[in-house]
Amino acid sequence: MVVALVIAFFVFAGLYADVLWYQQVGYLNVLTTQWLAAGLLFFIGFLGMAVPLWLSIQLAYRLRPVYAKLNTQLDRYQQVIEPLRRLAMYGIPVIFGIFAGVSTGSRWQTALMWVNSTSSGKTDPQFHLDISFYLFDLPFYRGLVGFASAVVIISLFATLATCYLYGSIRISGREVRISKAARIQIAVIAALYLLLQGVSIWLDRYATVTDSNVNDMINGAAYTDVNATIPGRAILAGIAVFVAALFVVTAFIGRWRFPLVGTALLIIAALVVGAIYPWIVQRFQVDPSQKTLETSYIQRSINSTRDAYGLSNVDVIPYNAKTTAEQGQLREDAQTTAQIRIIDPAQVSPSFRQLEQFRQYYAFPDNLAVDRYTIGGKEQDAVVAVRELQQSGLGSAQNWYNDTIVYTHGYGVVAAYGNQRSTDGQPVFLESGIPTTGSLGTYEPRIYFGQQSPKYSIVGGPTNQKSVELDYPGGADNAQQTYTTFAGNGGPKLDNIFKRLIYALKFQDEQIVLSDAVNSDSQILYDRDPITRVQKVAPYLTLDSQAYPTVVDGRVKWVIDGYTTSDQYPYSHVGSLSDAIADTETPKPAYPFDNINYIRNSVKATVDAYDGKVTLYAWDASDPILKTWEKIFPATVKPMSDMSSDLISHVRYPADLFKVQRSVLGQYHVTDAGSFYSRDDAWTTPNDPVSPASNPTLQPPYYLTMQMPGQTAPTFSLYSTFVPLATTESSRSVLKGYLAVDADAGDTKGQKASGYGKLRLLTLPSSDTVPGPGQVQNNFNSDPGVSQQLNLLRQGKTDVISGNLLTLPVGGGLLYVQPVYVKSTGETSYPLLQKVLVAFGDKIAFQDTLDGALDVLFGGNSGATAGDNAAGGGGGSSGTTTPPTAGTGSNPALEAALVDARQAILDRDAALKAGNWAAYGIADANLKKAVAQALAAEAQATTPKPAPTPTPTPSPSK
Structure with missing residues (x-):
């Protein structure tokens, strides 16, 4: 007891x-x-x-x-x-x-x-029932x-x-005797069971529109289902009800022969009508004329899939990409070029740690977030992280009092310009330091709720009590540390012994009851991960794998995208959510319901990093699943009109949704049923060219500010590329498509920008041979000049790290950009951005800066200026910029001409050895042209390019 x-x-x-x-x-x-x-x-x-x-x-x-x-x-x-x-x-x-x-x-x-x-206001094409019947009722x-x-x-x-x-x-032997009472009871129960089976079979008719068919080509009722399976199930349901009636009759007349014969008839009918007849129709009628008979059903699947995944209104733009680089080719894309992000958020975390960690008990995530802020009236892409608490860094100072009472929170946002680097390759910070200073203004910097927060902390106390929570190292009057007391409403209060006992049992820690550091004003903070908090208050949402921090309305807030999903959308393709999301930056997540065929970004959620307040906003108010849950949990989801303009300006199109859409669009960019059937134009997302060959992973989509064809100005976007789906080992990884979405929600209170979420798909003609990311990376790695310089960089026990390979539709073609980092082998070392690789068509360039590389790539003058043409201060923490020093890329036009001259000499020698005098003449002419260009470039070497406007001086934050 x-x-x-x-x-x-x-x-x-x-x-x-x-x-x-x-x-x-x-x-x-x-x-x-x-x-x-x-x-x-x-x-x-x-x-x-x-x-x-x-x-x-x-x-x-x-x-x-x-x-x-x-x-x-x-x-x-x-x-x-x-x-x-x-x-x-x-x-x-x-x-x-x-x-x-x-x-x-x-x-x-x-x-x-x-x-x-x-x-939902929409009906399925087979039974013409509202989609809500399949989502909720069935x-x-x-x-x-x-x-x-x-x-x-x-x-x-x-x-x-x-x-x-x-x-x-x-x-008794072969004789079975049943009493009258037992006969009635057994017969009635059997009749009920058969009646239920009849209802079940009838409902199974509707399930055909959500089943996969024809080698997964059609998700839904195909020709055989419509003309054999569905009618057959209706017949079987009728037979089951009839046999149930026979059992009821038997209950009173006592003859078992009729229901037993009826049961046998039902079994035989199930085999004939439910299995054999559909097989005959499929084998002898459909298979010989599959394309003709299945066309209308394939079209149903295409239309429903595109609708279910939000792909109905993709702008498809034929793109005849240029593959030759000429002088001034980027002039019309100067705004995009100036914003090209050269800081890789997956590589600079060690730099943030070494430059901004300050103490071992602070930490930054391995993959940083990409956001944008308006600096000096101009929107700038930024690589962002928060300085979170890492109690394991306390070492021998770890004990219950320190872990629970003293070290309770992280401190401050750290942000770096995405398109700039210092002269020695460090990030150029627009927000940094403790206390924080920079361009983000005044905000609450304390991070009590984050992705690395402790399991629980006990905070708060009387206003007249001395503060015991460590706020940050250093302080006024040469103090070694500054202390604070939590003043928010972030957790349940421990204002009586009973609550303290409850939490002592929950966390199996008697100190919660015994410690005199816990008082009537204390609060206990737990479940502090932003994704965990949102999942608990909105259990019906599938949440994005990444929460990102942003400074909004004077607070640090985590933004989490919430999805409503289903696997019951008629005729829509069913896919694995985890498989679609997994890539180099995101390990394969685990979901309780992984297979889906419908998704909407219905909710934007925020979690206040100071007090943990969770707010849900209806982002897609038309979604029937969200409407249903709003009825179940009334007043828990706020309308979009409650979102401030500052919050709207930091909302972005979610990466996980985009990954799901790109995985579907690989096949469903084909909207004609006949072409879809042939599957001769199927695409796939390329593997990340910088992932290990032994464990290849998909290339993640990247956030960039750029201008797509059809847009009037650059916008914050998310993009991915497509290559042909490999059917043989010899399939080439040329670029076939380029998908981008307008990820900028605008800055109007309670209203998202009209262009937000607009998907644009650039399709390249089959005759074009624009190299894909894998081919470009291979070209980089195999180029003799690049290899020679990389070998030089590897000397002295240093590692060379290839950053994210970006692709931009500029200059009438596709430009590839890849930062190259160099890292020494010391324990306190961190990557420094030393070089930038660029490619356009089959031509590549490799320089100290993106600006210099573009000029070399485009014949000495790209016609545009990159954001790093004036590198930041050498310390990497300044928000100002200084002109570049002379270096390898100081005269890119001259270097480009010399590269062309060397190539012409090689071509001429090869032609001479082969006795090909026509080729010899062409190479000789190219040599003379290159020498002339080199002389001209040398004569103009003293002509400077204008430097960009310096970044505003940082302002302090509290």
């Missing part, structure tokens, strides 16, 4: 802690609705199973023949069972009822979505019929067992 009470109290402590957490965060109705729904369904499931099962056993027992003559073996069974009979008659229904209740209780989401279902109906069938079949077996044990069913 004592053990039971202890266990019960532990369970109560966990539940009460949940109540306190949800109550503090302001979403208590989310928890209570789940509990009420699950509890009610458990009760219904328990009674729905236990009561019919109990009645079946009781009826079979009470209506047993009183003077039935049993055989010796059954007499022995009864003698064994009789002492336990009452326990079994009640215990068996209770046990099965508990299992049934747990099963039904776990399906509270399905039940609530059915009760609160919302019309899963509930099938689950309900499945549950009822389980109840009936278990009751039938229990009835048969009881009747046999107590003589209602007697078997």
Whole structure:
């Protein structure tokens, strides 16, 4: 008894802690609705199973023949069972009822979505039912019929067992005798089961529009389904109902022949109508003329898939990409060129750590975020991170008091310009330091809620009490450390001994009760990861794999994208969400429901990094799934109109949604059913060229500010490329498509920009041979000049690291840009951006700066200026820029001419050896031209290019 009470109290402590957490965060109705729904369904499931099962056993027992003559073996069974009979008659229904209740209780989401279902306004092309029937109604109906069938079949077996044990069913040789009462009970139960099977088969007709068919080419009812399977299932449903009626008749007339014959007929019909006939239609009618007969159904699948994944309005733009580089070719793309990001957020985390960590108990994530801020009236792409707490860095100073009371939060945002670097290759910071200074203005810098926050901290205290929380190292009057006291409302209060006991049990830590550092004003902060907090208050959302920090309205806020998904959208392609999302920067995530065929970015969520406040905003108010959940959890999702202009300006198109869309668009960019059937133009996302050959991963999409064809100005965008889907080992990885989406939501309060989310797909003609990312990386690695310089960089125990390979549609073609980092092997070393590789067509260039590389690539003058043409201060922490020093790329026009001259000499020598005088003449002419260009470039070497406007001087933050 004592053990039971202890266990019960532990369970109560966990539940009460949940109540306190949800109550503090302001979403208590989310928890209570789940509990009420699950509890009610458990009760219904328990009674729905236990009561019919109990009645079946009781009826079979009470209506047993009183003077039935049993055989010796059954007499022995009864003698064994009789002492336990009452326990079994009640215990068996209770046990099965508990299992049934747990099963039904776990399906509270399905039940609530059915009760609160919302019309979508769209219908499926086969049954012409609203899509909401498939999203909300059909899963509930099938689950309900499945549950009822389980109840009936278990009751039938229990009835048969009881009747046999107590003589209602007697078997003598080949003769089976059944009492009248048992006959009626068994026949009625069997009739109920067959009736339910008829309903189930009827519902299965509708499920054909969500099933995969024709080698996964069509997701939904194809020709055979429409003309054989669906009619066949309707016939089977009718037969099942008819046979059920025969069992009812048998219950009263006592003849088993008719229902047994009917059951045999049902089995035979299931084989013939349900399997053999559809196979014959498929094998002898469809397969010989598959393309002709399946065309209309393939078109259904194409249209529905594009609609379900938000791809109905993709702008497809034929793009005849140039592959030759000429002088001044980037002049019309000067604004895009100036914003090309050369800082790789996947490579500079060590730089942030070495330059901005300050203490071992601070940390930065391995992959940083890309955001944009308006600096000096101009929008700038930035690589951003927050300085989070890392308690493992405390070393021997780790103990309960320090971990829980003193070291409670991180401090400050660190941001670097995406398109600039210092003269020695460090990032140029626009926000840095402790206390923070820079261009982001005044904001609350303390990070109590983050991706690396401790499991729990106890904060807060009386205003007249000395502060004990470490705020940041250093301070006024040469202080070694500055302390603070949490002043927000971030966690449940520990204002009485009972709550302290509850959390001591939850975290299995007696210090919460015993420590005098915990007082009546203390709060306990836990569940501090932003994604975890949002998932708890919105359990119906599938969340983006990455939360990113941004400074909004004077606060650091985490932004998390929430998706509503389904796998029940008619005729839409079903794909693995985790497979689509996994790439070099994102390990394959685990989702409870991985296969989907519908997705919407329905919610934008924010988590305040200081007090943990969670706010949900309806981003796609037209989504029927979100509308349904808003009915279930009223007042939990705010309208978009409540979003401030500052928050809107930092919202971006989510990367995970874009990854899913690109994975689908690889096949479904083909909108003609005939061409889709042939699959001769299928694309795929290329592998990341910098990923290990032993473990290749997909290239991630990248955020860039650029101008796509059809746009009037550069916008913050997200892009990815396509190469042909490999069908043979000899398939070439040439570029076939370029997908970009307008990721900028604007800066108007409560309203997203009209262009936000617009997808543009550049399609390259089959005759074009623009190299894909893999080919370009191979060209970089195999170029003799590049290899020679990389070998020089590797001398002295240094590593050369290739950064992200970016692709931009500029100059009428595709420009590739890749930063090259150099890192020494010391423990405190970090990557320095030393070189930039660029490619256009088959031509490449390799210089100290992007600006210099572009000039070399485009014949001495690209016609535009890159953002790094005036590198930042050598320390890497300054927000100002200084002119570049002379270096390898100081006269790119001269170097380009010399490269052409060397190539012409090689061509001329080769032609001479081969005796090809025509080729010799061409090479000789090219040599003379290159020498003339070199002389001209040398004569103009003193003509300077204008430097960019210096970045504004940073302002301090509190």
